[in-house]
Structure formats: C-alpha cells, structure tokens
Amino acid sequence: MTLRIALVILVCAALSVVESVVPFLLHLRTARADLLLIVILYLALHDDVIEGAALSAVAGYLSDLTSATPAFLYTFLGVLTFIVVRLGGSALKTEGGIQSAAVAFGASLIHSIIATLVFGFFTGAGMHFEFGPLIWSAVGTAIAAPIVFSILRRLDSGFLHVDGGGLH
Amino acid sequence: MQGEKREGPGRAGRSEILVGSILKRFREPIFVVALLAVPFVIFFVKAKKGRDLNLVDKVVLSLTAPIEKTISGTAFAVSDVWHGYLALRGVRDENVRLRRESIRARSIEQQTTELRLENERLKRLLDFTDKQAPMRLLTARVVAVGASPHSHTLRIARGADDGVVKGAAVIAPDGIVGTVAQLTSAYADVQLVVSPLSAVPAITQRTRGRSTVKGTGDIGRCKLEYALRTDDLQEGDLLVTAGGPGFYPPGLRIGRVTNVVRKPHGLFLDAEVVPAVDFSRLDEVSVVVAAEPTPAPPAEVAGSPQ
Numbered sequence: 001m002t003l004r005i006a007l008v009i010l011v012c013a014a015l016s017v018v019e020s021v022v023p024f025l026l027h028l029r030t031a032r033a034d035l036l037l038i039v040i041l042y043l044a045l046h047d048d049v050i051e052g053a054a055l056s057a058v059a060g061y062l063s064d065l066t067s068a069t070p071a072f073l074y075t076f077l078g079v080l081t082f083i084v085v086r087l088g089g090s091a092l093k094t095e096g097g098i099q100s101a102a103v104a105f106g107a108s109l110i111h112s113i114i115a116t117l118v119f120g121f122f123t124g125a126g127m128h129f130e131f132g133p134l135i136w137s138a139v140g141t142a143i144a145a146p147i148v149f150s151i152l153r154r155l156d157s158g159f160l161h162v163d164g165g166g167l168h
Numbered sequence: 169m170q171g172e173k174r175e176g177p178g179r180a181g182r183s184e185i186l187v188g189s190i191l192k193r194f195r196e197p198i199f200v201v202a203l204l205a206v207p208f209v210i211f212f213v214k215a216k217k218g219r220d221l222n223l224v225d226k227v228v229l230s231l232t233a234p235i236e237k238t239i240s241g242t243a244f245a246v247s248d249v250w251h252g253y254l255a256l257r258g259v260r261d262e263n264v265r266l267r268r269e270s271i272r273a274r275s276i277e278q279q280t281t282e283l284r285l286e287n288e289r290l291k292r293l294l295d296f297t298d299k300q301a302p303m304r305l306l307t308a309r310v311v312a313v314g315a316s317p318h319s320h321t322l323r324i325a326r327g328a329d330d331g332v333v334k335g336a337a338v339i340a341p342d343g344i345v346g347t348v349a350q351l352t353s354a355y356a357d358v359q360l361v362v363s364p365l366s367a368v369p370a371i372t373q374r375t376r377g378r379s380t381v382k383g384t385g386d387i388g389r390c391k392l393e394y395a396l397r398t399d400d401l402q403e404g405d406l407l408v409t410a411g412g413p414g415f416y417p418p419g420l421r422i423g424r425v426t427n428v429v430r431k432p433h434g435l436f437l438d439a440e441v442v443p444a445v446d447f448s449r450l451d452e453v454s455v456v457v458a459a460e461p462t463p464a465p466p467a468e469v470a471g472s473p474q
Contacts, residue, residue: 017232020312020323021239029387029448032317049196053203060207065225066312067319068349068357069365070215072207074316079204115318116385122215125364130386137317 004159008055011151012039016062030136033144034108036063040078041107042152044085056082070123077118081111097146104145108138219350226352233355236312237325244451303417305454306330320363320385322346322447326455327354335414337456343421343444344368344409345453360447361422362387369410370422375400378410381422381441387448392425392439399437401428407441417456
C-alpha cells in the first residue's frame with residue numbers, strides 16, 4: 001500500500017466523521033453534503049482505474065458503515081459511480097470551483113436516484129422519491145465540492161513535489 | 169537441421185500463457201467488474217436481512233465513533249459555557265416564564281398523580297395484571313448522524329455493554345425515535361421511524377382505530393398505511409404506538425395525522441404523519457432495555473435461630 005492510498009483512506013475517514021458530526025451539530029435536516037461522493041468524483045477524474053475503483057469502494061464502505069442500510073449498498077454504488085463518471089470523464093471538467101460544483105450537483109442527483117431505485121427494489125421498502133431532499137442534498141454537495149477537491153489536489157500536488165525531488 | 173527439434177510450450181503451457189495475456193490485457197476491466205459484482209452480490213443476498221457487523225466493521229466503528237463523540241462532546245461543552253456564562257441576557261425574563269410554567273406543571277402533575285392512583289385502584293378492582301415485560305429506560309447521548317445524506321440514522325453512545333440489543337426501541341420525551349439497527353460494545357446506530365425500512369403499528373388516540381406508520385425517507389413526514397376508509401380519521405389526530413411483542417411499548421406518541429385523502433373506492437384511506445419528534449434536534453434519547461432481574465428476597469427459613 002503506497003503512502004498516497006493510505007492518505008486518501010485517512011481523508012475519507014476524516015470526511016466521514018465530518019459528514020456525521022457537522023449536520024448533527026448544526027441541526028441540518030436536508031442540505032447535507034455527500035462528501036465521500038465528492039472523493040469518488042475526484043478519484044474518477046484523476047486516478048488510475050484500479051487504484052481509483054478500489055478507493056471508491058473504500059469510500060462507499062465507510063458510507064455503508066454509518067447508514068444502517070443492508071450491507072454493501074453504498075460500496076456497490078461507490079464503484080458504480082466511479083465507473084459512470086470515469087466513462088463520461090472526458091466530457092467533465094472540474095478545473096474551477098463552479099465547474100466542480102456543477103459536476104458534483106449532477107453526480108449527487110444521479111447517485112441519489114440510483115440509490116433510491118436500488119434500495120427500494122432490492123429491500124422491498126418500495127420507491128419513495130422525495131425530490132426536495134434529493135435536490136437539497138445535491139446543493140450541499142455542490143457547495144462542499146470545491147473545498148474537498150482542493151484538499152485532494154493539495155494532497156496530490158504534495159506527492160508530485162516529492163516525486164520531483166527524487167524521493168520515492 | 170536434422171535432429172534439432174524446437175521445444176515450444178505444451179498445450180497446458182500455451183493455455184496458461186493465453187490466460188496470462190488475457191488477464192494482463194483486461195486487468196483493469198476484470199478488477200473493476202469484480203469490485204462491482206462482489207458488493208452487489210452480498211447486498212442482494214442480505215438486502216432483506218438487515219446488517220450484522222463483522223470484525224472489520226467493528227474495528228472501523230471503534231476507531232471513528234470515539235472521534236465523533238469527542239467532537240460533539242466538545243461542541244456541546246463550548247455551547248454550555250456560552251449559554252451558562254456569556255449569554256445571560258434575558259435570563260430574568262426566562263426565569264419568570266419558567267416559574268409560571270413550573271407552577272402550571274405542578275398542577276398538572278398533581279392531576280396526573282390523582283389519575284394514576286385512580287387507575288391503580290380500578291385495576292385492582294378489576295383484578296387486571298400488567299402483562300408488559302418489565303423494562304427500564306437507559307439515557308443515551310446522541311453523538312452523530314448517519315454519514316450519507318440518504319441515511320436515516322443516529323449514533324448513540326451506548327452499546328451492547330450497556331445492555332442495548334438489536335431492535336431495541338429508542339424514544340425521546342416528545343415521542344418515538346426509532347430502533348437499534350446495529351451496534352458495537354459502546355455505540356449503537358438507531359434507524360429512525362422516517363426510514364423507508366421502518367413500520368410501526370399505531371392507534372389513533374381519539375378513535376382507537378388501528379393503522380401502520382411507514383417511513384418515507386423524508387425526515388419530516390411518514391405515510392399512514394392500512395387505516396380503514398370508514399375510520400373517522402381527521403387532520404391533527406394524534407397517533408400512538410399500539411405495542412405488542414417486539415415493538416415499541418404501547419401509548420407512546422408517534423405523530424399527528426395530516427393530508428387525509430378518502431378515495432371513493434378501496435379499503436384504506438391515504439394520509440401522512442408528521443413525526444412528533446424533530447430528529448435534527450435530538451441531543452439525548454432513551455433506549456428501552458429489559459429490566460435487570462430484581463434479586464429475590466432471602467427466603468425465611470422456618471425455625472431459624474432468632
């Protein structure tokens with residue numbers, strides 16, 4: 001396991017804690033950002049396929065652990081989102097803050113709809129499309145996307161500097 | 169040249185090379201498909217069974233949950249200091265208001281005590297025995313909510329070591345909160361009544377009509393199912409838990425009925441329920457756990473020395 005993989009997993013764990021604690025402390029009901037989804041987006045657009053898919057599975061697994069949903073729903077969705085974004089990757093640009101927010105908004109909506117479909121179909125809970133919460137969650141994710149992207153870019157630029165300096 | 173024989177790989181060797189080259193060439197798609205298929209198969213198999221935490225899950229939770237507890241505990245401590253020492257403006261007015269409320273509450277309490285005593289007298293008269301299983305309430309601090317925006321869970325700082333079991337009912341002063349969905353030794357995740365996986369048998373307090381309150385995934389709204397169209401259900405009616413083995417204790421508030429729609433056909437009416445509890449403002453909850461067996465009084469031995 002390389003140091004970068006370990007650091008990305010640590011970032012995922014930290015974001016999972018932030019995602020659990022901040023809405024609770026701020027009494028947020030709907031506009032909750034899906035921070036781990038933003039990590040998956042970043043990995044899909046910047047990482048090598050094998051490493052990115054594996055890290056997306058880890059991010060999904062962390063979501064799974066705190067959701068009390070049937071095991072591995074979000075792990076599956078994490079890898080699926082990685083693949084879908086990777087396939088459409090050439091068309092997506094996340095250079096600026098607004099671009100990354102727009103991509104995160106769209107990805108969050110699609111991710112939520114697929115999650116609702118898969119969850120409702122396989123658990124027998126039925127389809128409950130609540131578009132209000134889905135859109136608010138996408139708004140929260142869009143607002144948080146530039147911050148999470150910049151954290152991950154900094155992490156990666158640190159590695160580029162180390163590589164450039166000849167440290168391996 | 170004669171006698172010189174080229175020794176190529178055999179059939180087995182050739183197939184090994186072929187497999188190897190295919191694996192090398194399609195390494196990425198094979199890996200990604202496997203990574204997609206394995207979680208899906210496990211999810212598919214366990215979709216209707218709920219979740220039991222394995223060792224890895226427990227290790228990850230035991231690492232992250234204390235951090236969540238520390239952060240939320242620190243935030244609450246800072247908030248307490250702020251409210252206790254710095255934000256004292258308006259305390260006098262609040263004091264007067266609270267005194268008035270206290271007088272009103274005491275009068276209600278006296279009435280309630282009278283009613284309780286009357287109820288006990290009547291029960292004795294009717295020789296009614298309480299068949300409810302003995303239980304106690306365990307206060308638990310909420311430390312976090314589910315990480316995914318689509319989850320409907322709370323994490324509480326009580327676990328198996330405190331006597332909490334999977335499926336235990338969790339309540340708040342305003343009404344029911346949910347049930348314990350997964351737990352470690354020190355923490356438990358509570359699935360809220362608004363989760364699409366939740367269904368609570370209910371009774372309308374006014375009419376005693378039975379129904380089921382089903383979660384929709386919207387934190388502010390549930391759906392009322394199996395309420396008979398002939399029931400005199402009205403907007404604002406209070407729903408309480410119906411009780412029964414494996415469910416919430418009876419008589420706890422669930423929420424109020426809204427948006428009642430009576431279709432001209434069918435057995436049941438359509439309605440929604442606004443939960444009694446605001447789940448985004450819960451700092452503490454109570455978990456219903458089995459009462460500890462009371463120690464039997466020491467048996468008096470006949471003829472024991474005085």
